Amino acid sequence: MSSLVSVGLQALSVSQRALDLTGQNIANVNTPGYSRQELTLSARPAPELGVEVISSSRVVDSFATRQLWRDTSSFEGADRFEYYINQLDDLLASSDTSVTASMDQFFAALQTVANDPASVPNRELFLAQADALARRFNDMDQLMDGLGEEINARIRSETSNSNQMLSQIAKLNDTISVAASRNEEASELRDQRDELILKLSETFNLSARPNNDGSIVDLYVGNGVPLVIGSAASALTTRPGSFDPDRVEMVVAVGTRKIDVSGDLAGGRIGGMLNFRRDVLDPAQNELGRLAIIFADTMNTQHQSGMDLDGNLGGLLFNDLTASAAVRASRDNESVLKSSSSLVITDSSQLTASEYSISFGSAESFTVTRESDGKRFTMAQFTNAATLPPPGFADQNLTYEADFANGELKLNIDGVTVDLRTESVFFASDKFLLQPVNHGAETIALDVNNGRRLAFASAIRAETAPDNQGDVEVQSITVTDPDTLLANPVVGQLGLPFELVFDNNGGYNLFNMSDPLNPEQVGSGVYTSGDAIQLNGFSVVLRQQPVAGDRVSFELNVDGKSDNRNAIALSDLQQAETIEQASYQDNYGGLIESVGSQASVAQINTRASESVLSNTRAVRDGISGVNLDEEAANIIRFQQTYQAAAQLISASRTLFDTLLNVSGG
Numbered sequence: 001m002s003s004l005v006s007v008g009l010q011a012l013s014v015s016q017r018a019l020d021l022t023g024q025n026i027a028n029v030n031t032p033g034y035s036r037q038e039l040t041l042s043a044r045p046a047p048e049l050g051v052e053v054i055s056s057s058r059v060v061d062s063f064a065t066r067q068l069w070r071d072t073s074s075f076e077g078a079d080r081f082e083y084y085i086n087q088l089d090d091l092l093a094s095s096d097t098s099v100t101a102s103m104d105q106f107f108a109a110l111q112t113v114a115n116d117p118a119s120v121p122n123r124e125l126f127l128a129q130a131d132a133l134a135r136r137f138n139d140m141d142q143l144m145d146g147l148g149e150e151i152n153a154r155i156r157s158e159t160s161n162s163n164q165m166l167s168q169i170a171k172l173n174d175t176i177s178v179a180a181s182r183n184e185e186a187s188e189l190r191d192q193r194d195e196l197i198l199k200l201s202e203t204f205n206l207s208a209r210p211n212n213d214g215s216i217v218d219l220y221v222g223n224g225v226p227l228v229i230g231s232a233a234s235a236l237t238t239r240p241g242s243f244d245p246d247r248v249e250m251v252v253a254v255g256t257r258k259i260d261v262s263g264d265l266a267g268g269r270i271g272g273m274l275n276f277r278r279d280v281l282d283p284a285q286n287e288l289g290r291l292a293i294i295f296a297d298t299m300n301t302q303h304q305s306g307m308d309l310d311g312n313l314g315g316l317l318f319n320d321l322t323a324s325a326a327v328r329a330s331r332d333n334e335s336v337l338k339s340s341s342s343l344v345i346t347d348s349s350q351l352t353a354s355e356y357s358i359s360f361g362s363a364e365s366f367t368v369t370r371e372s373d374g375k376r377f378t379m380a381q382f383t384n385a386a387t388l389p390p391p392g393f394a395d396q397n398l399t400y401e402a403d404f405a406n407g408e409l410k411l412n413i414d415g416v417t418v419d420l421r422t423e424s425v426f427f428a429s430d431k432f433l434l435q436p437v438n439h440g441a442e443t444i445a446l447d448v449n450n451g452r453r454l455a456f457a458s459a460i461r462a463e464t465a466p467d468n469q470g471d472v473e474v475q476s477i478t479v480t481d482p483d484t485l486l487a488n489p490v491v492g493q494l495g496l497p498f499e500l501v502f503d504n505n506g507g508y509n510l511f512n513m514s515d516p517l518n519p520e521q522v523g524s525g526v527y528t529s530g531d532a533i534q535l536n537g538f539s540v541v542l543r544q545q546p547v548a549g550d551r552v553s554f555e556l557n558v559d560g561k562s563d564n565r566n567a568i569a570l571s572d573l574q575q576a577e578t579i580e581q582a583s584y585q586d587n588y589g590g591l592i593e594s595v596g597s598q599a600s601v602a603q604i605n606t607r608a609s610e611s612v613l614s615n616t617r618a619v620r621d622g623i624s625g626v627n628l629d630e631e632a633a634n635i636i637r638f639q640q641t642y643q644a645a646a647q648l649i650s651a652s653r654t655l656f657d658t659l660l661n662v663s664g665g
Contacts, residue, residue, distance in 0.1 A: 004652040010050040011645035018638040025626045033195030035624040058187045064620045069201040071616045073267035075609040076202045080272030082602040089599045092592045102136035107574045114567035123451030131446040137292045141441035144285045151273045152248040159236045166233040173216045174231035180215035205267030222264030243328045243433035287353040289440030293321045297348040305479035306455030306566030311558035313482045314455025316447040324443045325436040334427035342419045350415030356434040364404040457563035470547035485537030497555035502546040
């Protein structure tokens with residue numbers, strides 16, 4: 001009889017625990033990260049009989065949980081990437097901030113002044129539009145910098161929050177491990193740990209490695225950099241970039257080492273922000289900087305070919321941006337870079353919208369990487385300028401000069417010349433970053449402050465003699481060297497004014513006309529219609545056929561106040577293919593199109609990753625989530641079991657009383 005009571009009591013106790021567990025499930029139906037719990041029961045073998053609880057545990061699937069962490073990281077990264085690229089797309093395309101709109105106004109004002117070049121008010125209006133265009137470049141660059149600064153601030157904030165979560169996970173590892181050693185399940189603590197890991201995966205992508213019983217979960221980032229090992233958590237921190245202090249890096253402090261993991265973060269909010277900065281923001285800023293540099297350089301070159309209202313050759317229209325490039329040394333370098341090191345743009349037409357890195361494999365060998373396309377140039381691909389005839393180094397792509405014994409290297413690549421000078425020698429693993437165009441839009445500024453200084457007239461006046469018998473005419477005049485053009489004539493060189501006289505043999509003779517009564521012949525040549533004649537400081541192109549004795553005279557256009565030829569030449573630059581077979585505005589339009597295309601792809605990726613995450617969450621919830629209908633059915637089932645167990649005890653008591661009464665009778 002006692003065995004019957006024992007079975008009933010066991011059934012009653014188990015039913016009570018099952019009801020308690022069901023109540024716990026129902027109470028936590030809305031608790032984030034809570035996993036449904038259930039009892040594992042086993043029948044006790046004869047002769048003991050009854051039931052016993054083997055364990056109380058969470059209903060989880062480790063694969064579904066880890067997949068949820070991964071998909072959460074992917075979605076958060078895609079979502080944050082889309083957030084920032086949409087902002088950049090709006091900035092580039094908006095009429096309030098777009099460079100194109102300001103450039104339209106600049107060229108419209110230039111056309112107005114070309115129609116009346118002597119008008120000082122028109123000149124001042126053009127200066128105002130030129131200044132506005134330069135400031136528009138500045139403002140756009142500043143807005144891009146603002147996005148970078150916001151990203152830096154958010155990375156610092158996310159890193160600080162992540163440290164708190166890592167510390168909590170490490171503590172939970174310790175607590176759960178102790179509970180496991182006592183055969184305690186600690187289901188709620190495991191749920192808390194999983195939820196913290198889920199929150200952490202929103203910040204950056206990570207990998208988790210649980211031990212055999214799951215009491216400890218170790219976390220890693222990047223290529224196996226430890227974040228949490230058992231009850232010990234590494235410290236996350238940020239620091240200025242190795243090359244550029246404006247680019248914050250995230251590092252993991254492991255012992256005394258600080259490991260940069262920024263390049264390994266592909267997911268999570270931090271990964272999304274870093275991807276946007278590396279793949280979109282930096283290239284866009286470089287492209288904008290290149291546009292500013294080429295625009296200023298081509299405008300300046302043409303402006304210097306003209307004459308202003310006071311009879312002076314034109315100076316710079318915008319400031320000289322060829323020296324705005326920057327060279328930076330890695331903080332980890334053993335060598336010390338001298339302040340005399342420089343990076344100068346020598347040919348803006350060859351510029352790419354890219355940064356370059358120079359890495360040394362030894363004290364006397366280097367490799368250059370163009371970051372925009374990853375193309376690598378080994379030292380063997382560069383030509384040693386010492387092996388070239390004069391001018392050797394100048395105007396040559398992929399050439400270098402080196403004095404490795406004194407830590408000096410000078411090289412040309414893609415229209416820029418870098419001159420590295422160190423305090424001693426170069427060391428293996430030394431690295432340098434070249435930024436030829438990154439600061440172009442930031443530093444462009446108007447250089448002219450007086451409308452009279454605008455050189456809208458041609459610098460040289462050319463006239464064909466009225467008694468010429470042929471039909472030769474001047475097609476174009478181009479100033480190639482303003483300093484030489486203004487230099488005093490010397491023996492054997494052509495000075496202004498001068499006269500070109502055609503002979504009977506299809507050639508011409510050049511005469512210095514400084515003293516019209518005593519012309520001095522200073523040169524001769526063969527005439528071909530349409531070919532440029534190179535002269536001192538300028539070149540001229542003539543067309544049609546002359547007759548012997550025909551003359552063309554040239555002199556400085558010092559009183560050409562109504563001459564608009566250089567203004568027209570400046571205006572023509574609007575349609576010229578100055579940047580990789582594209583005009584200024586076509587290049588900017590290409591930038592807008594590129595960012596817009598990337599923004600569209602980002603939106604698609606976000607929606608796709610959101611859908612995947614939704615499905616993964618549904619799978620996880622289907623396994624571990626609390627189903628109220630199921631729990632309600634369990635209440636009825638366990639309640640009936642409880643009542644039946646109570647009836648079993650009551651029946652055993654009745655039988656026992658009956659036996660007692662029989663025995664007493």
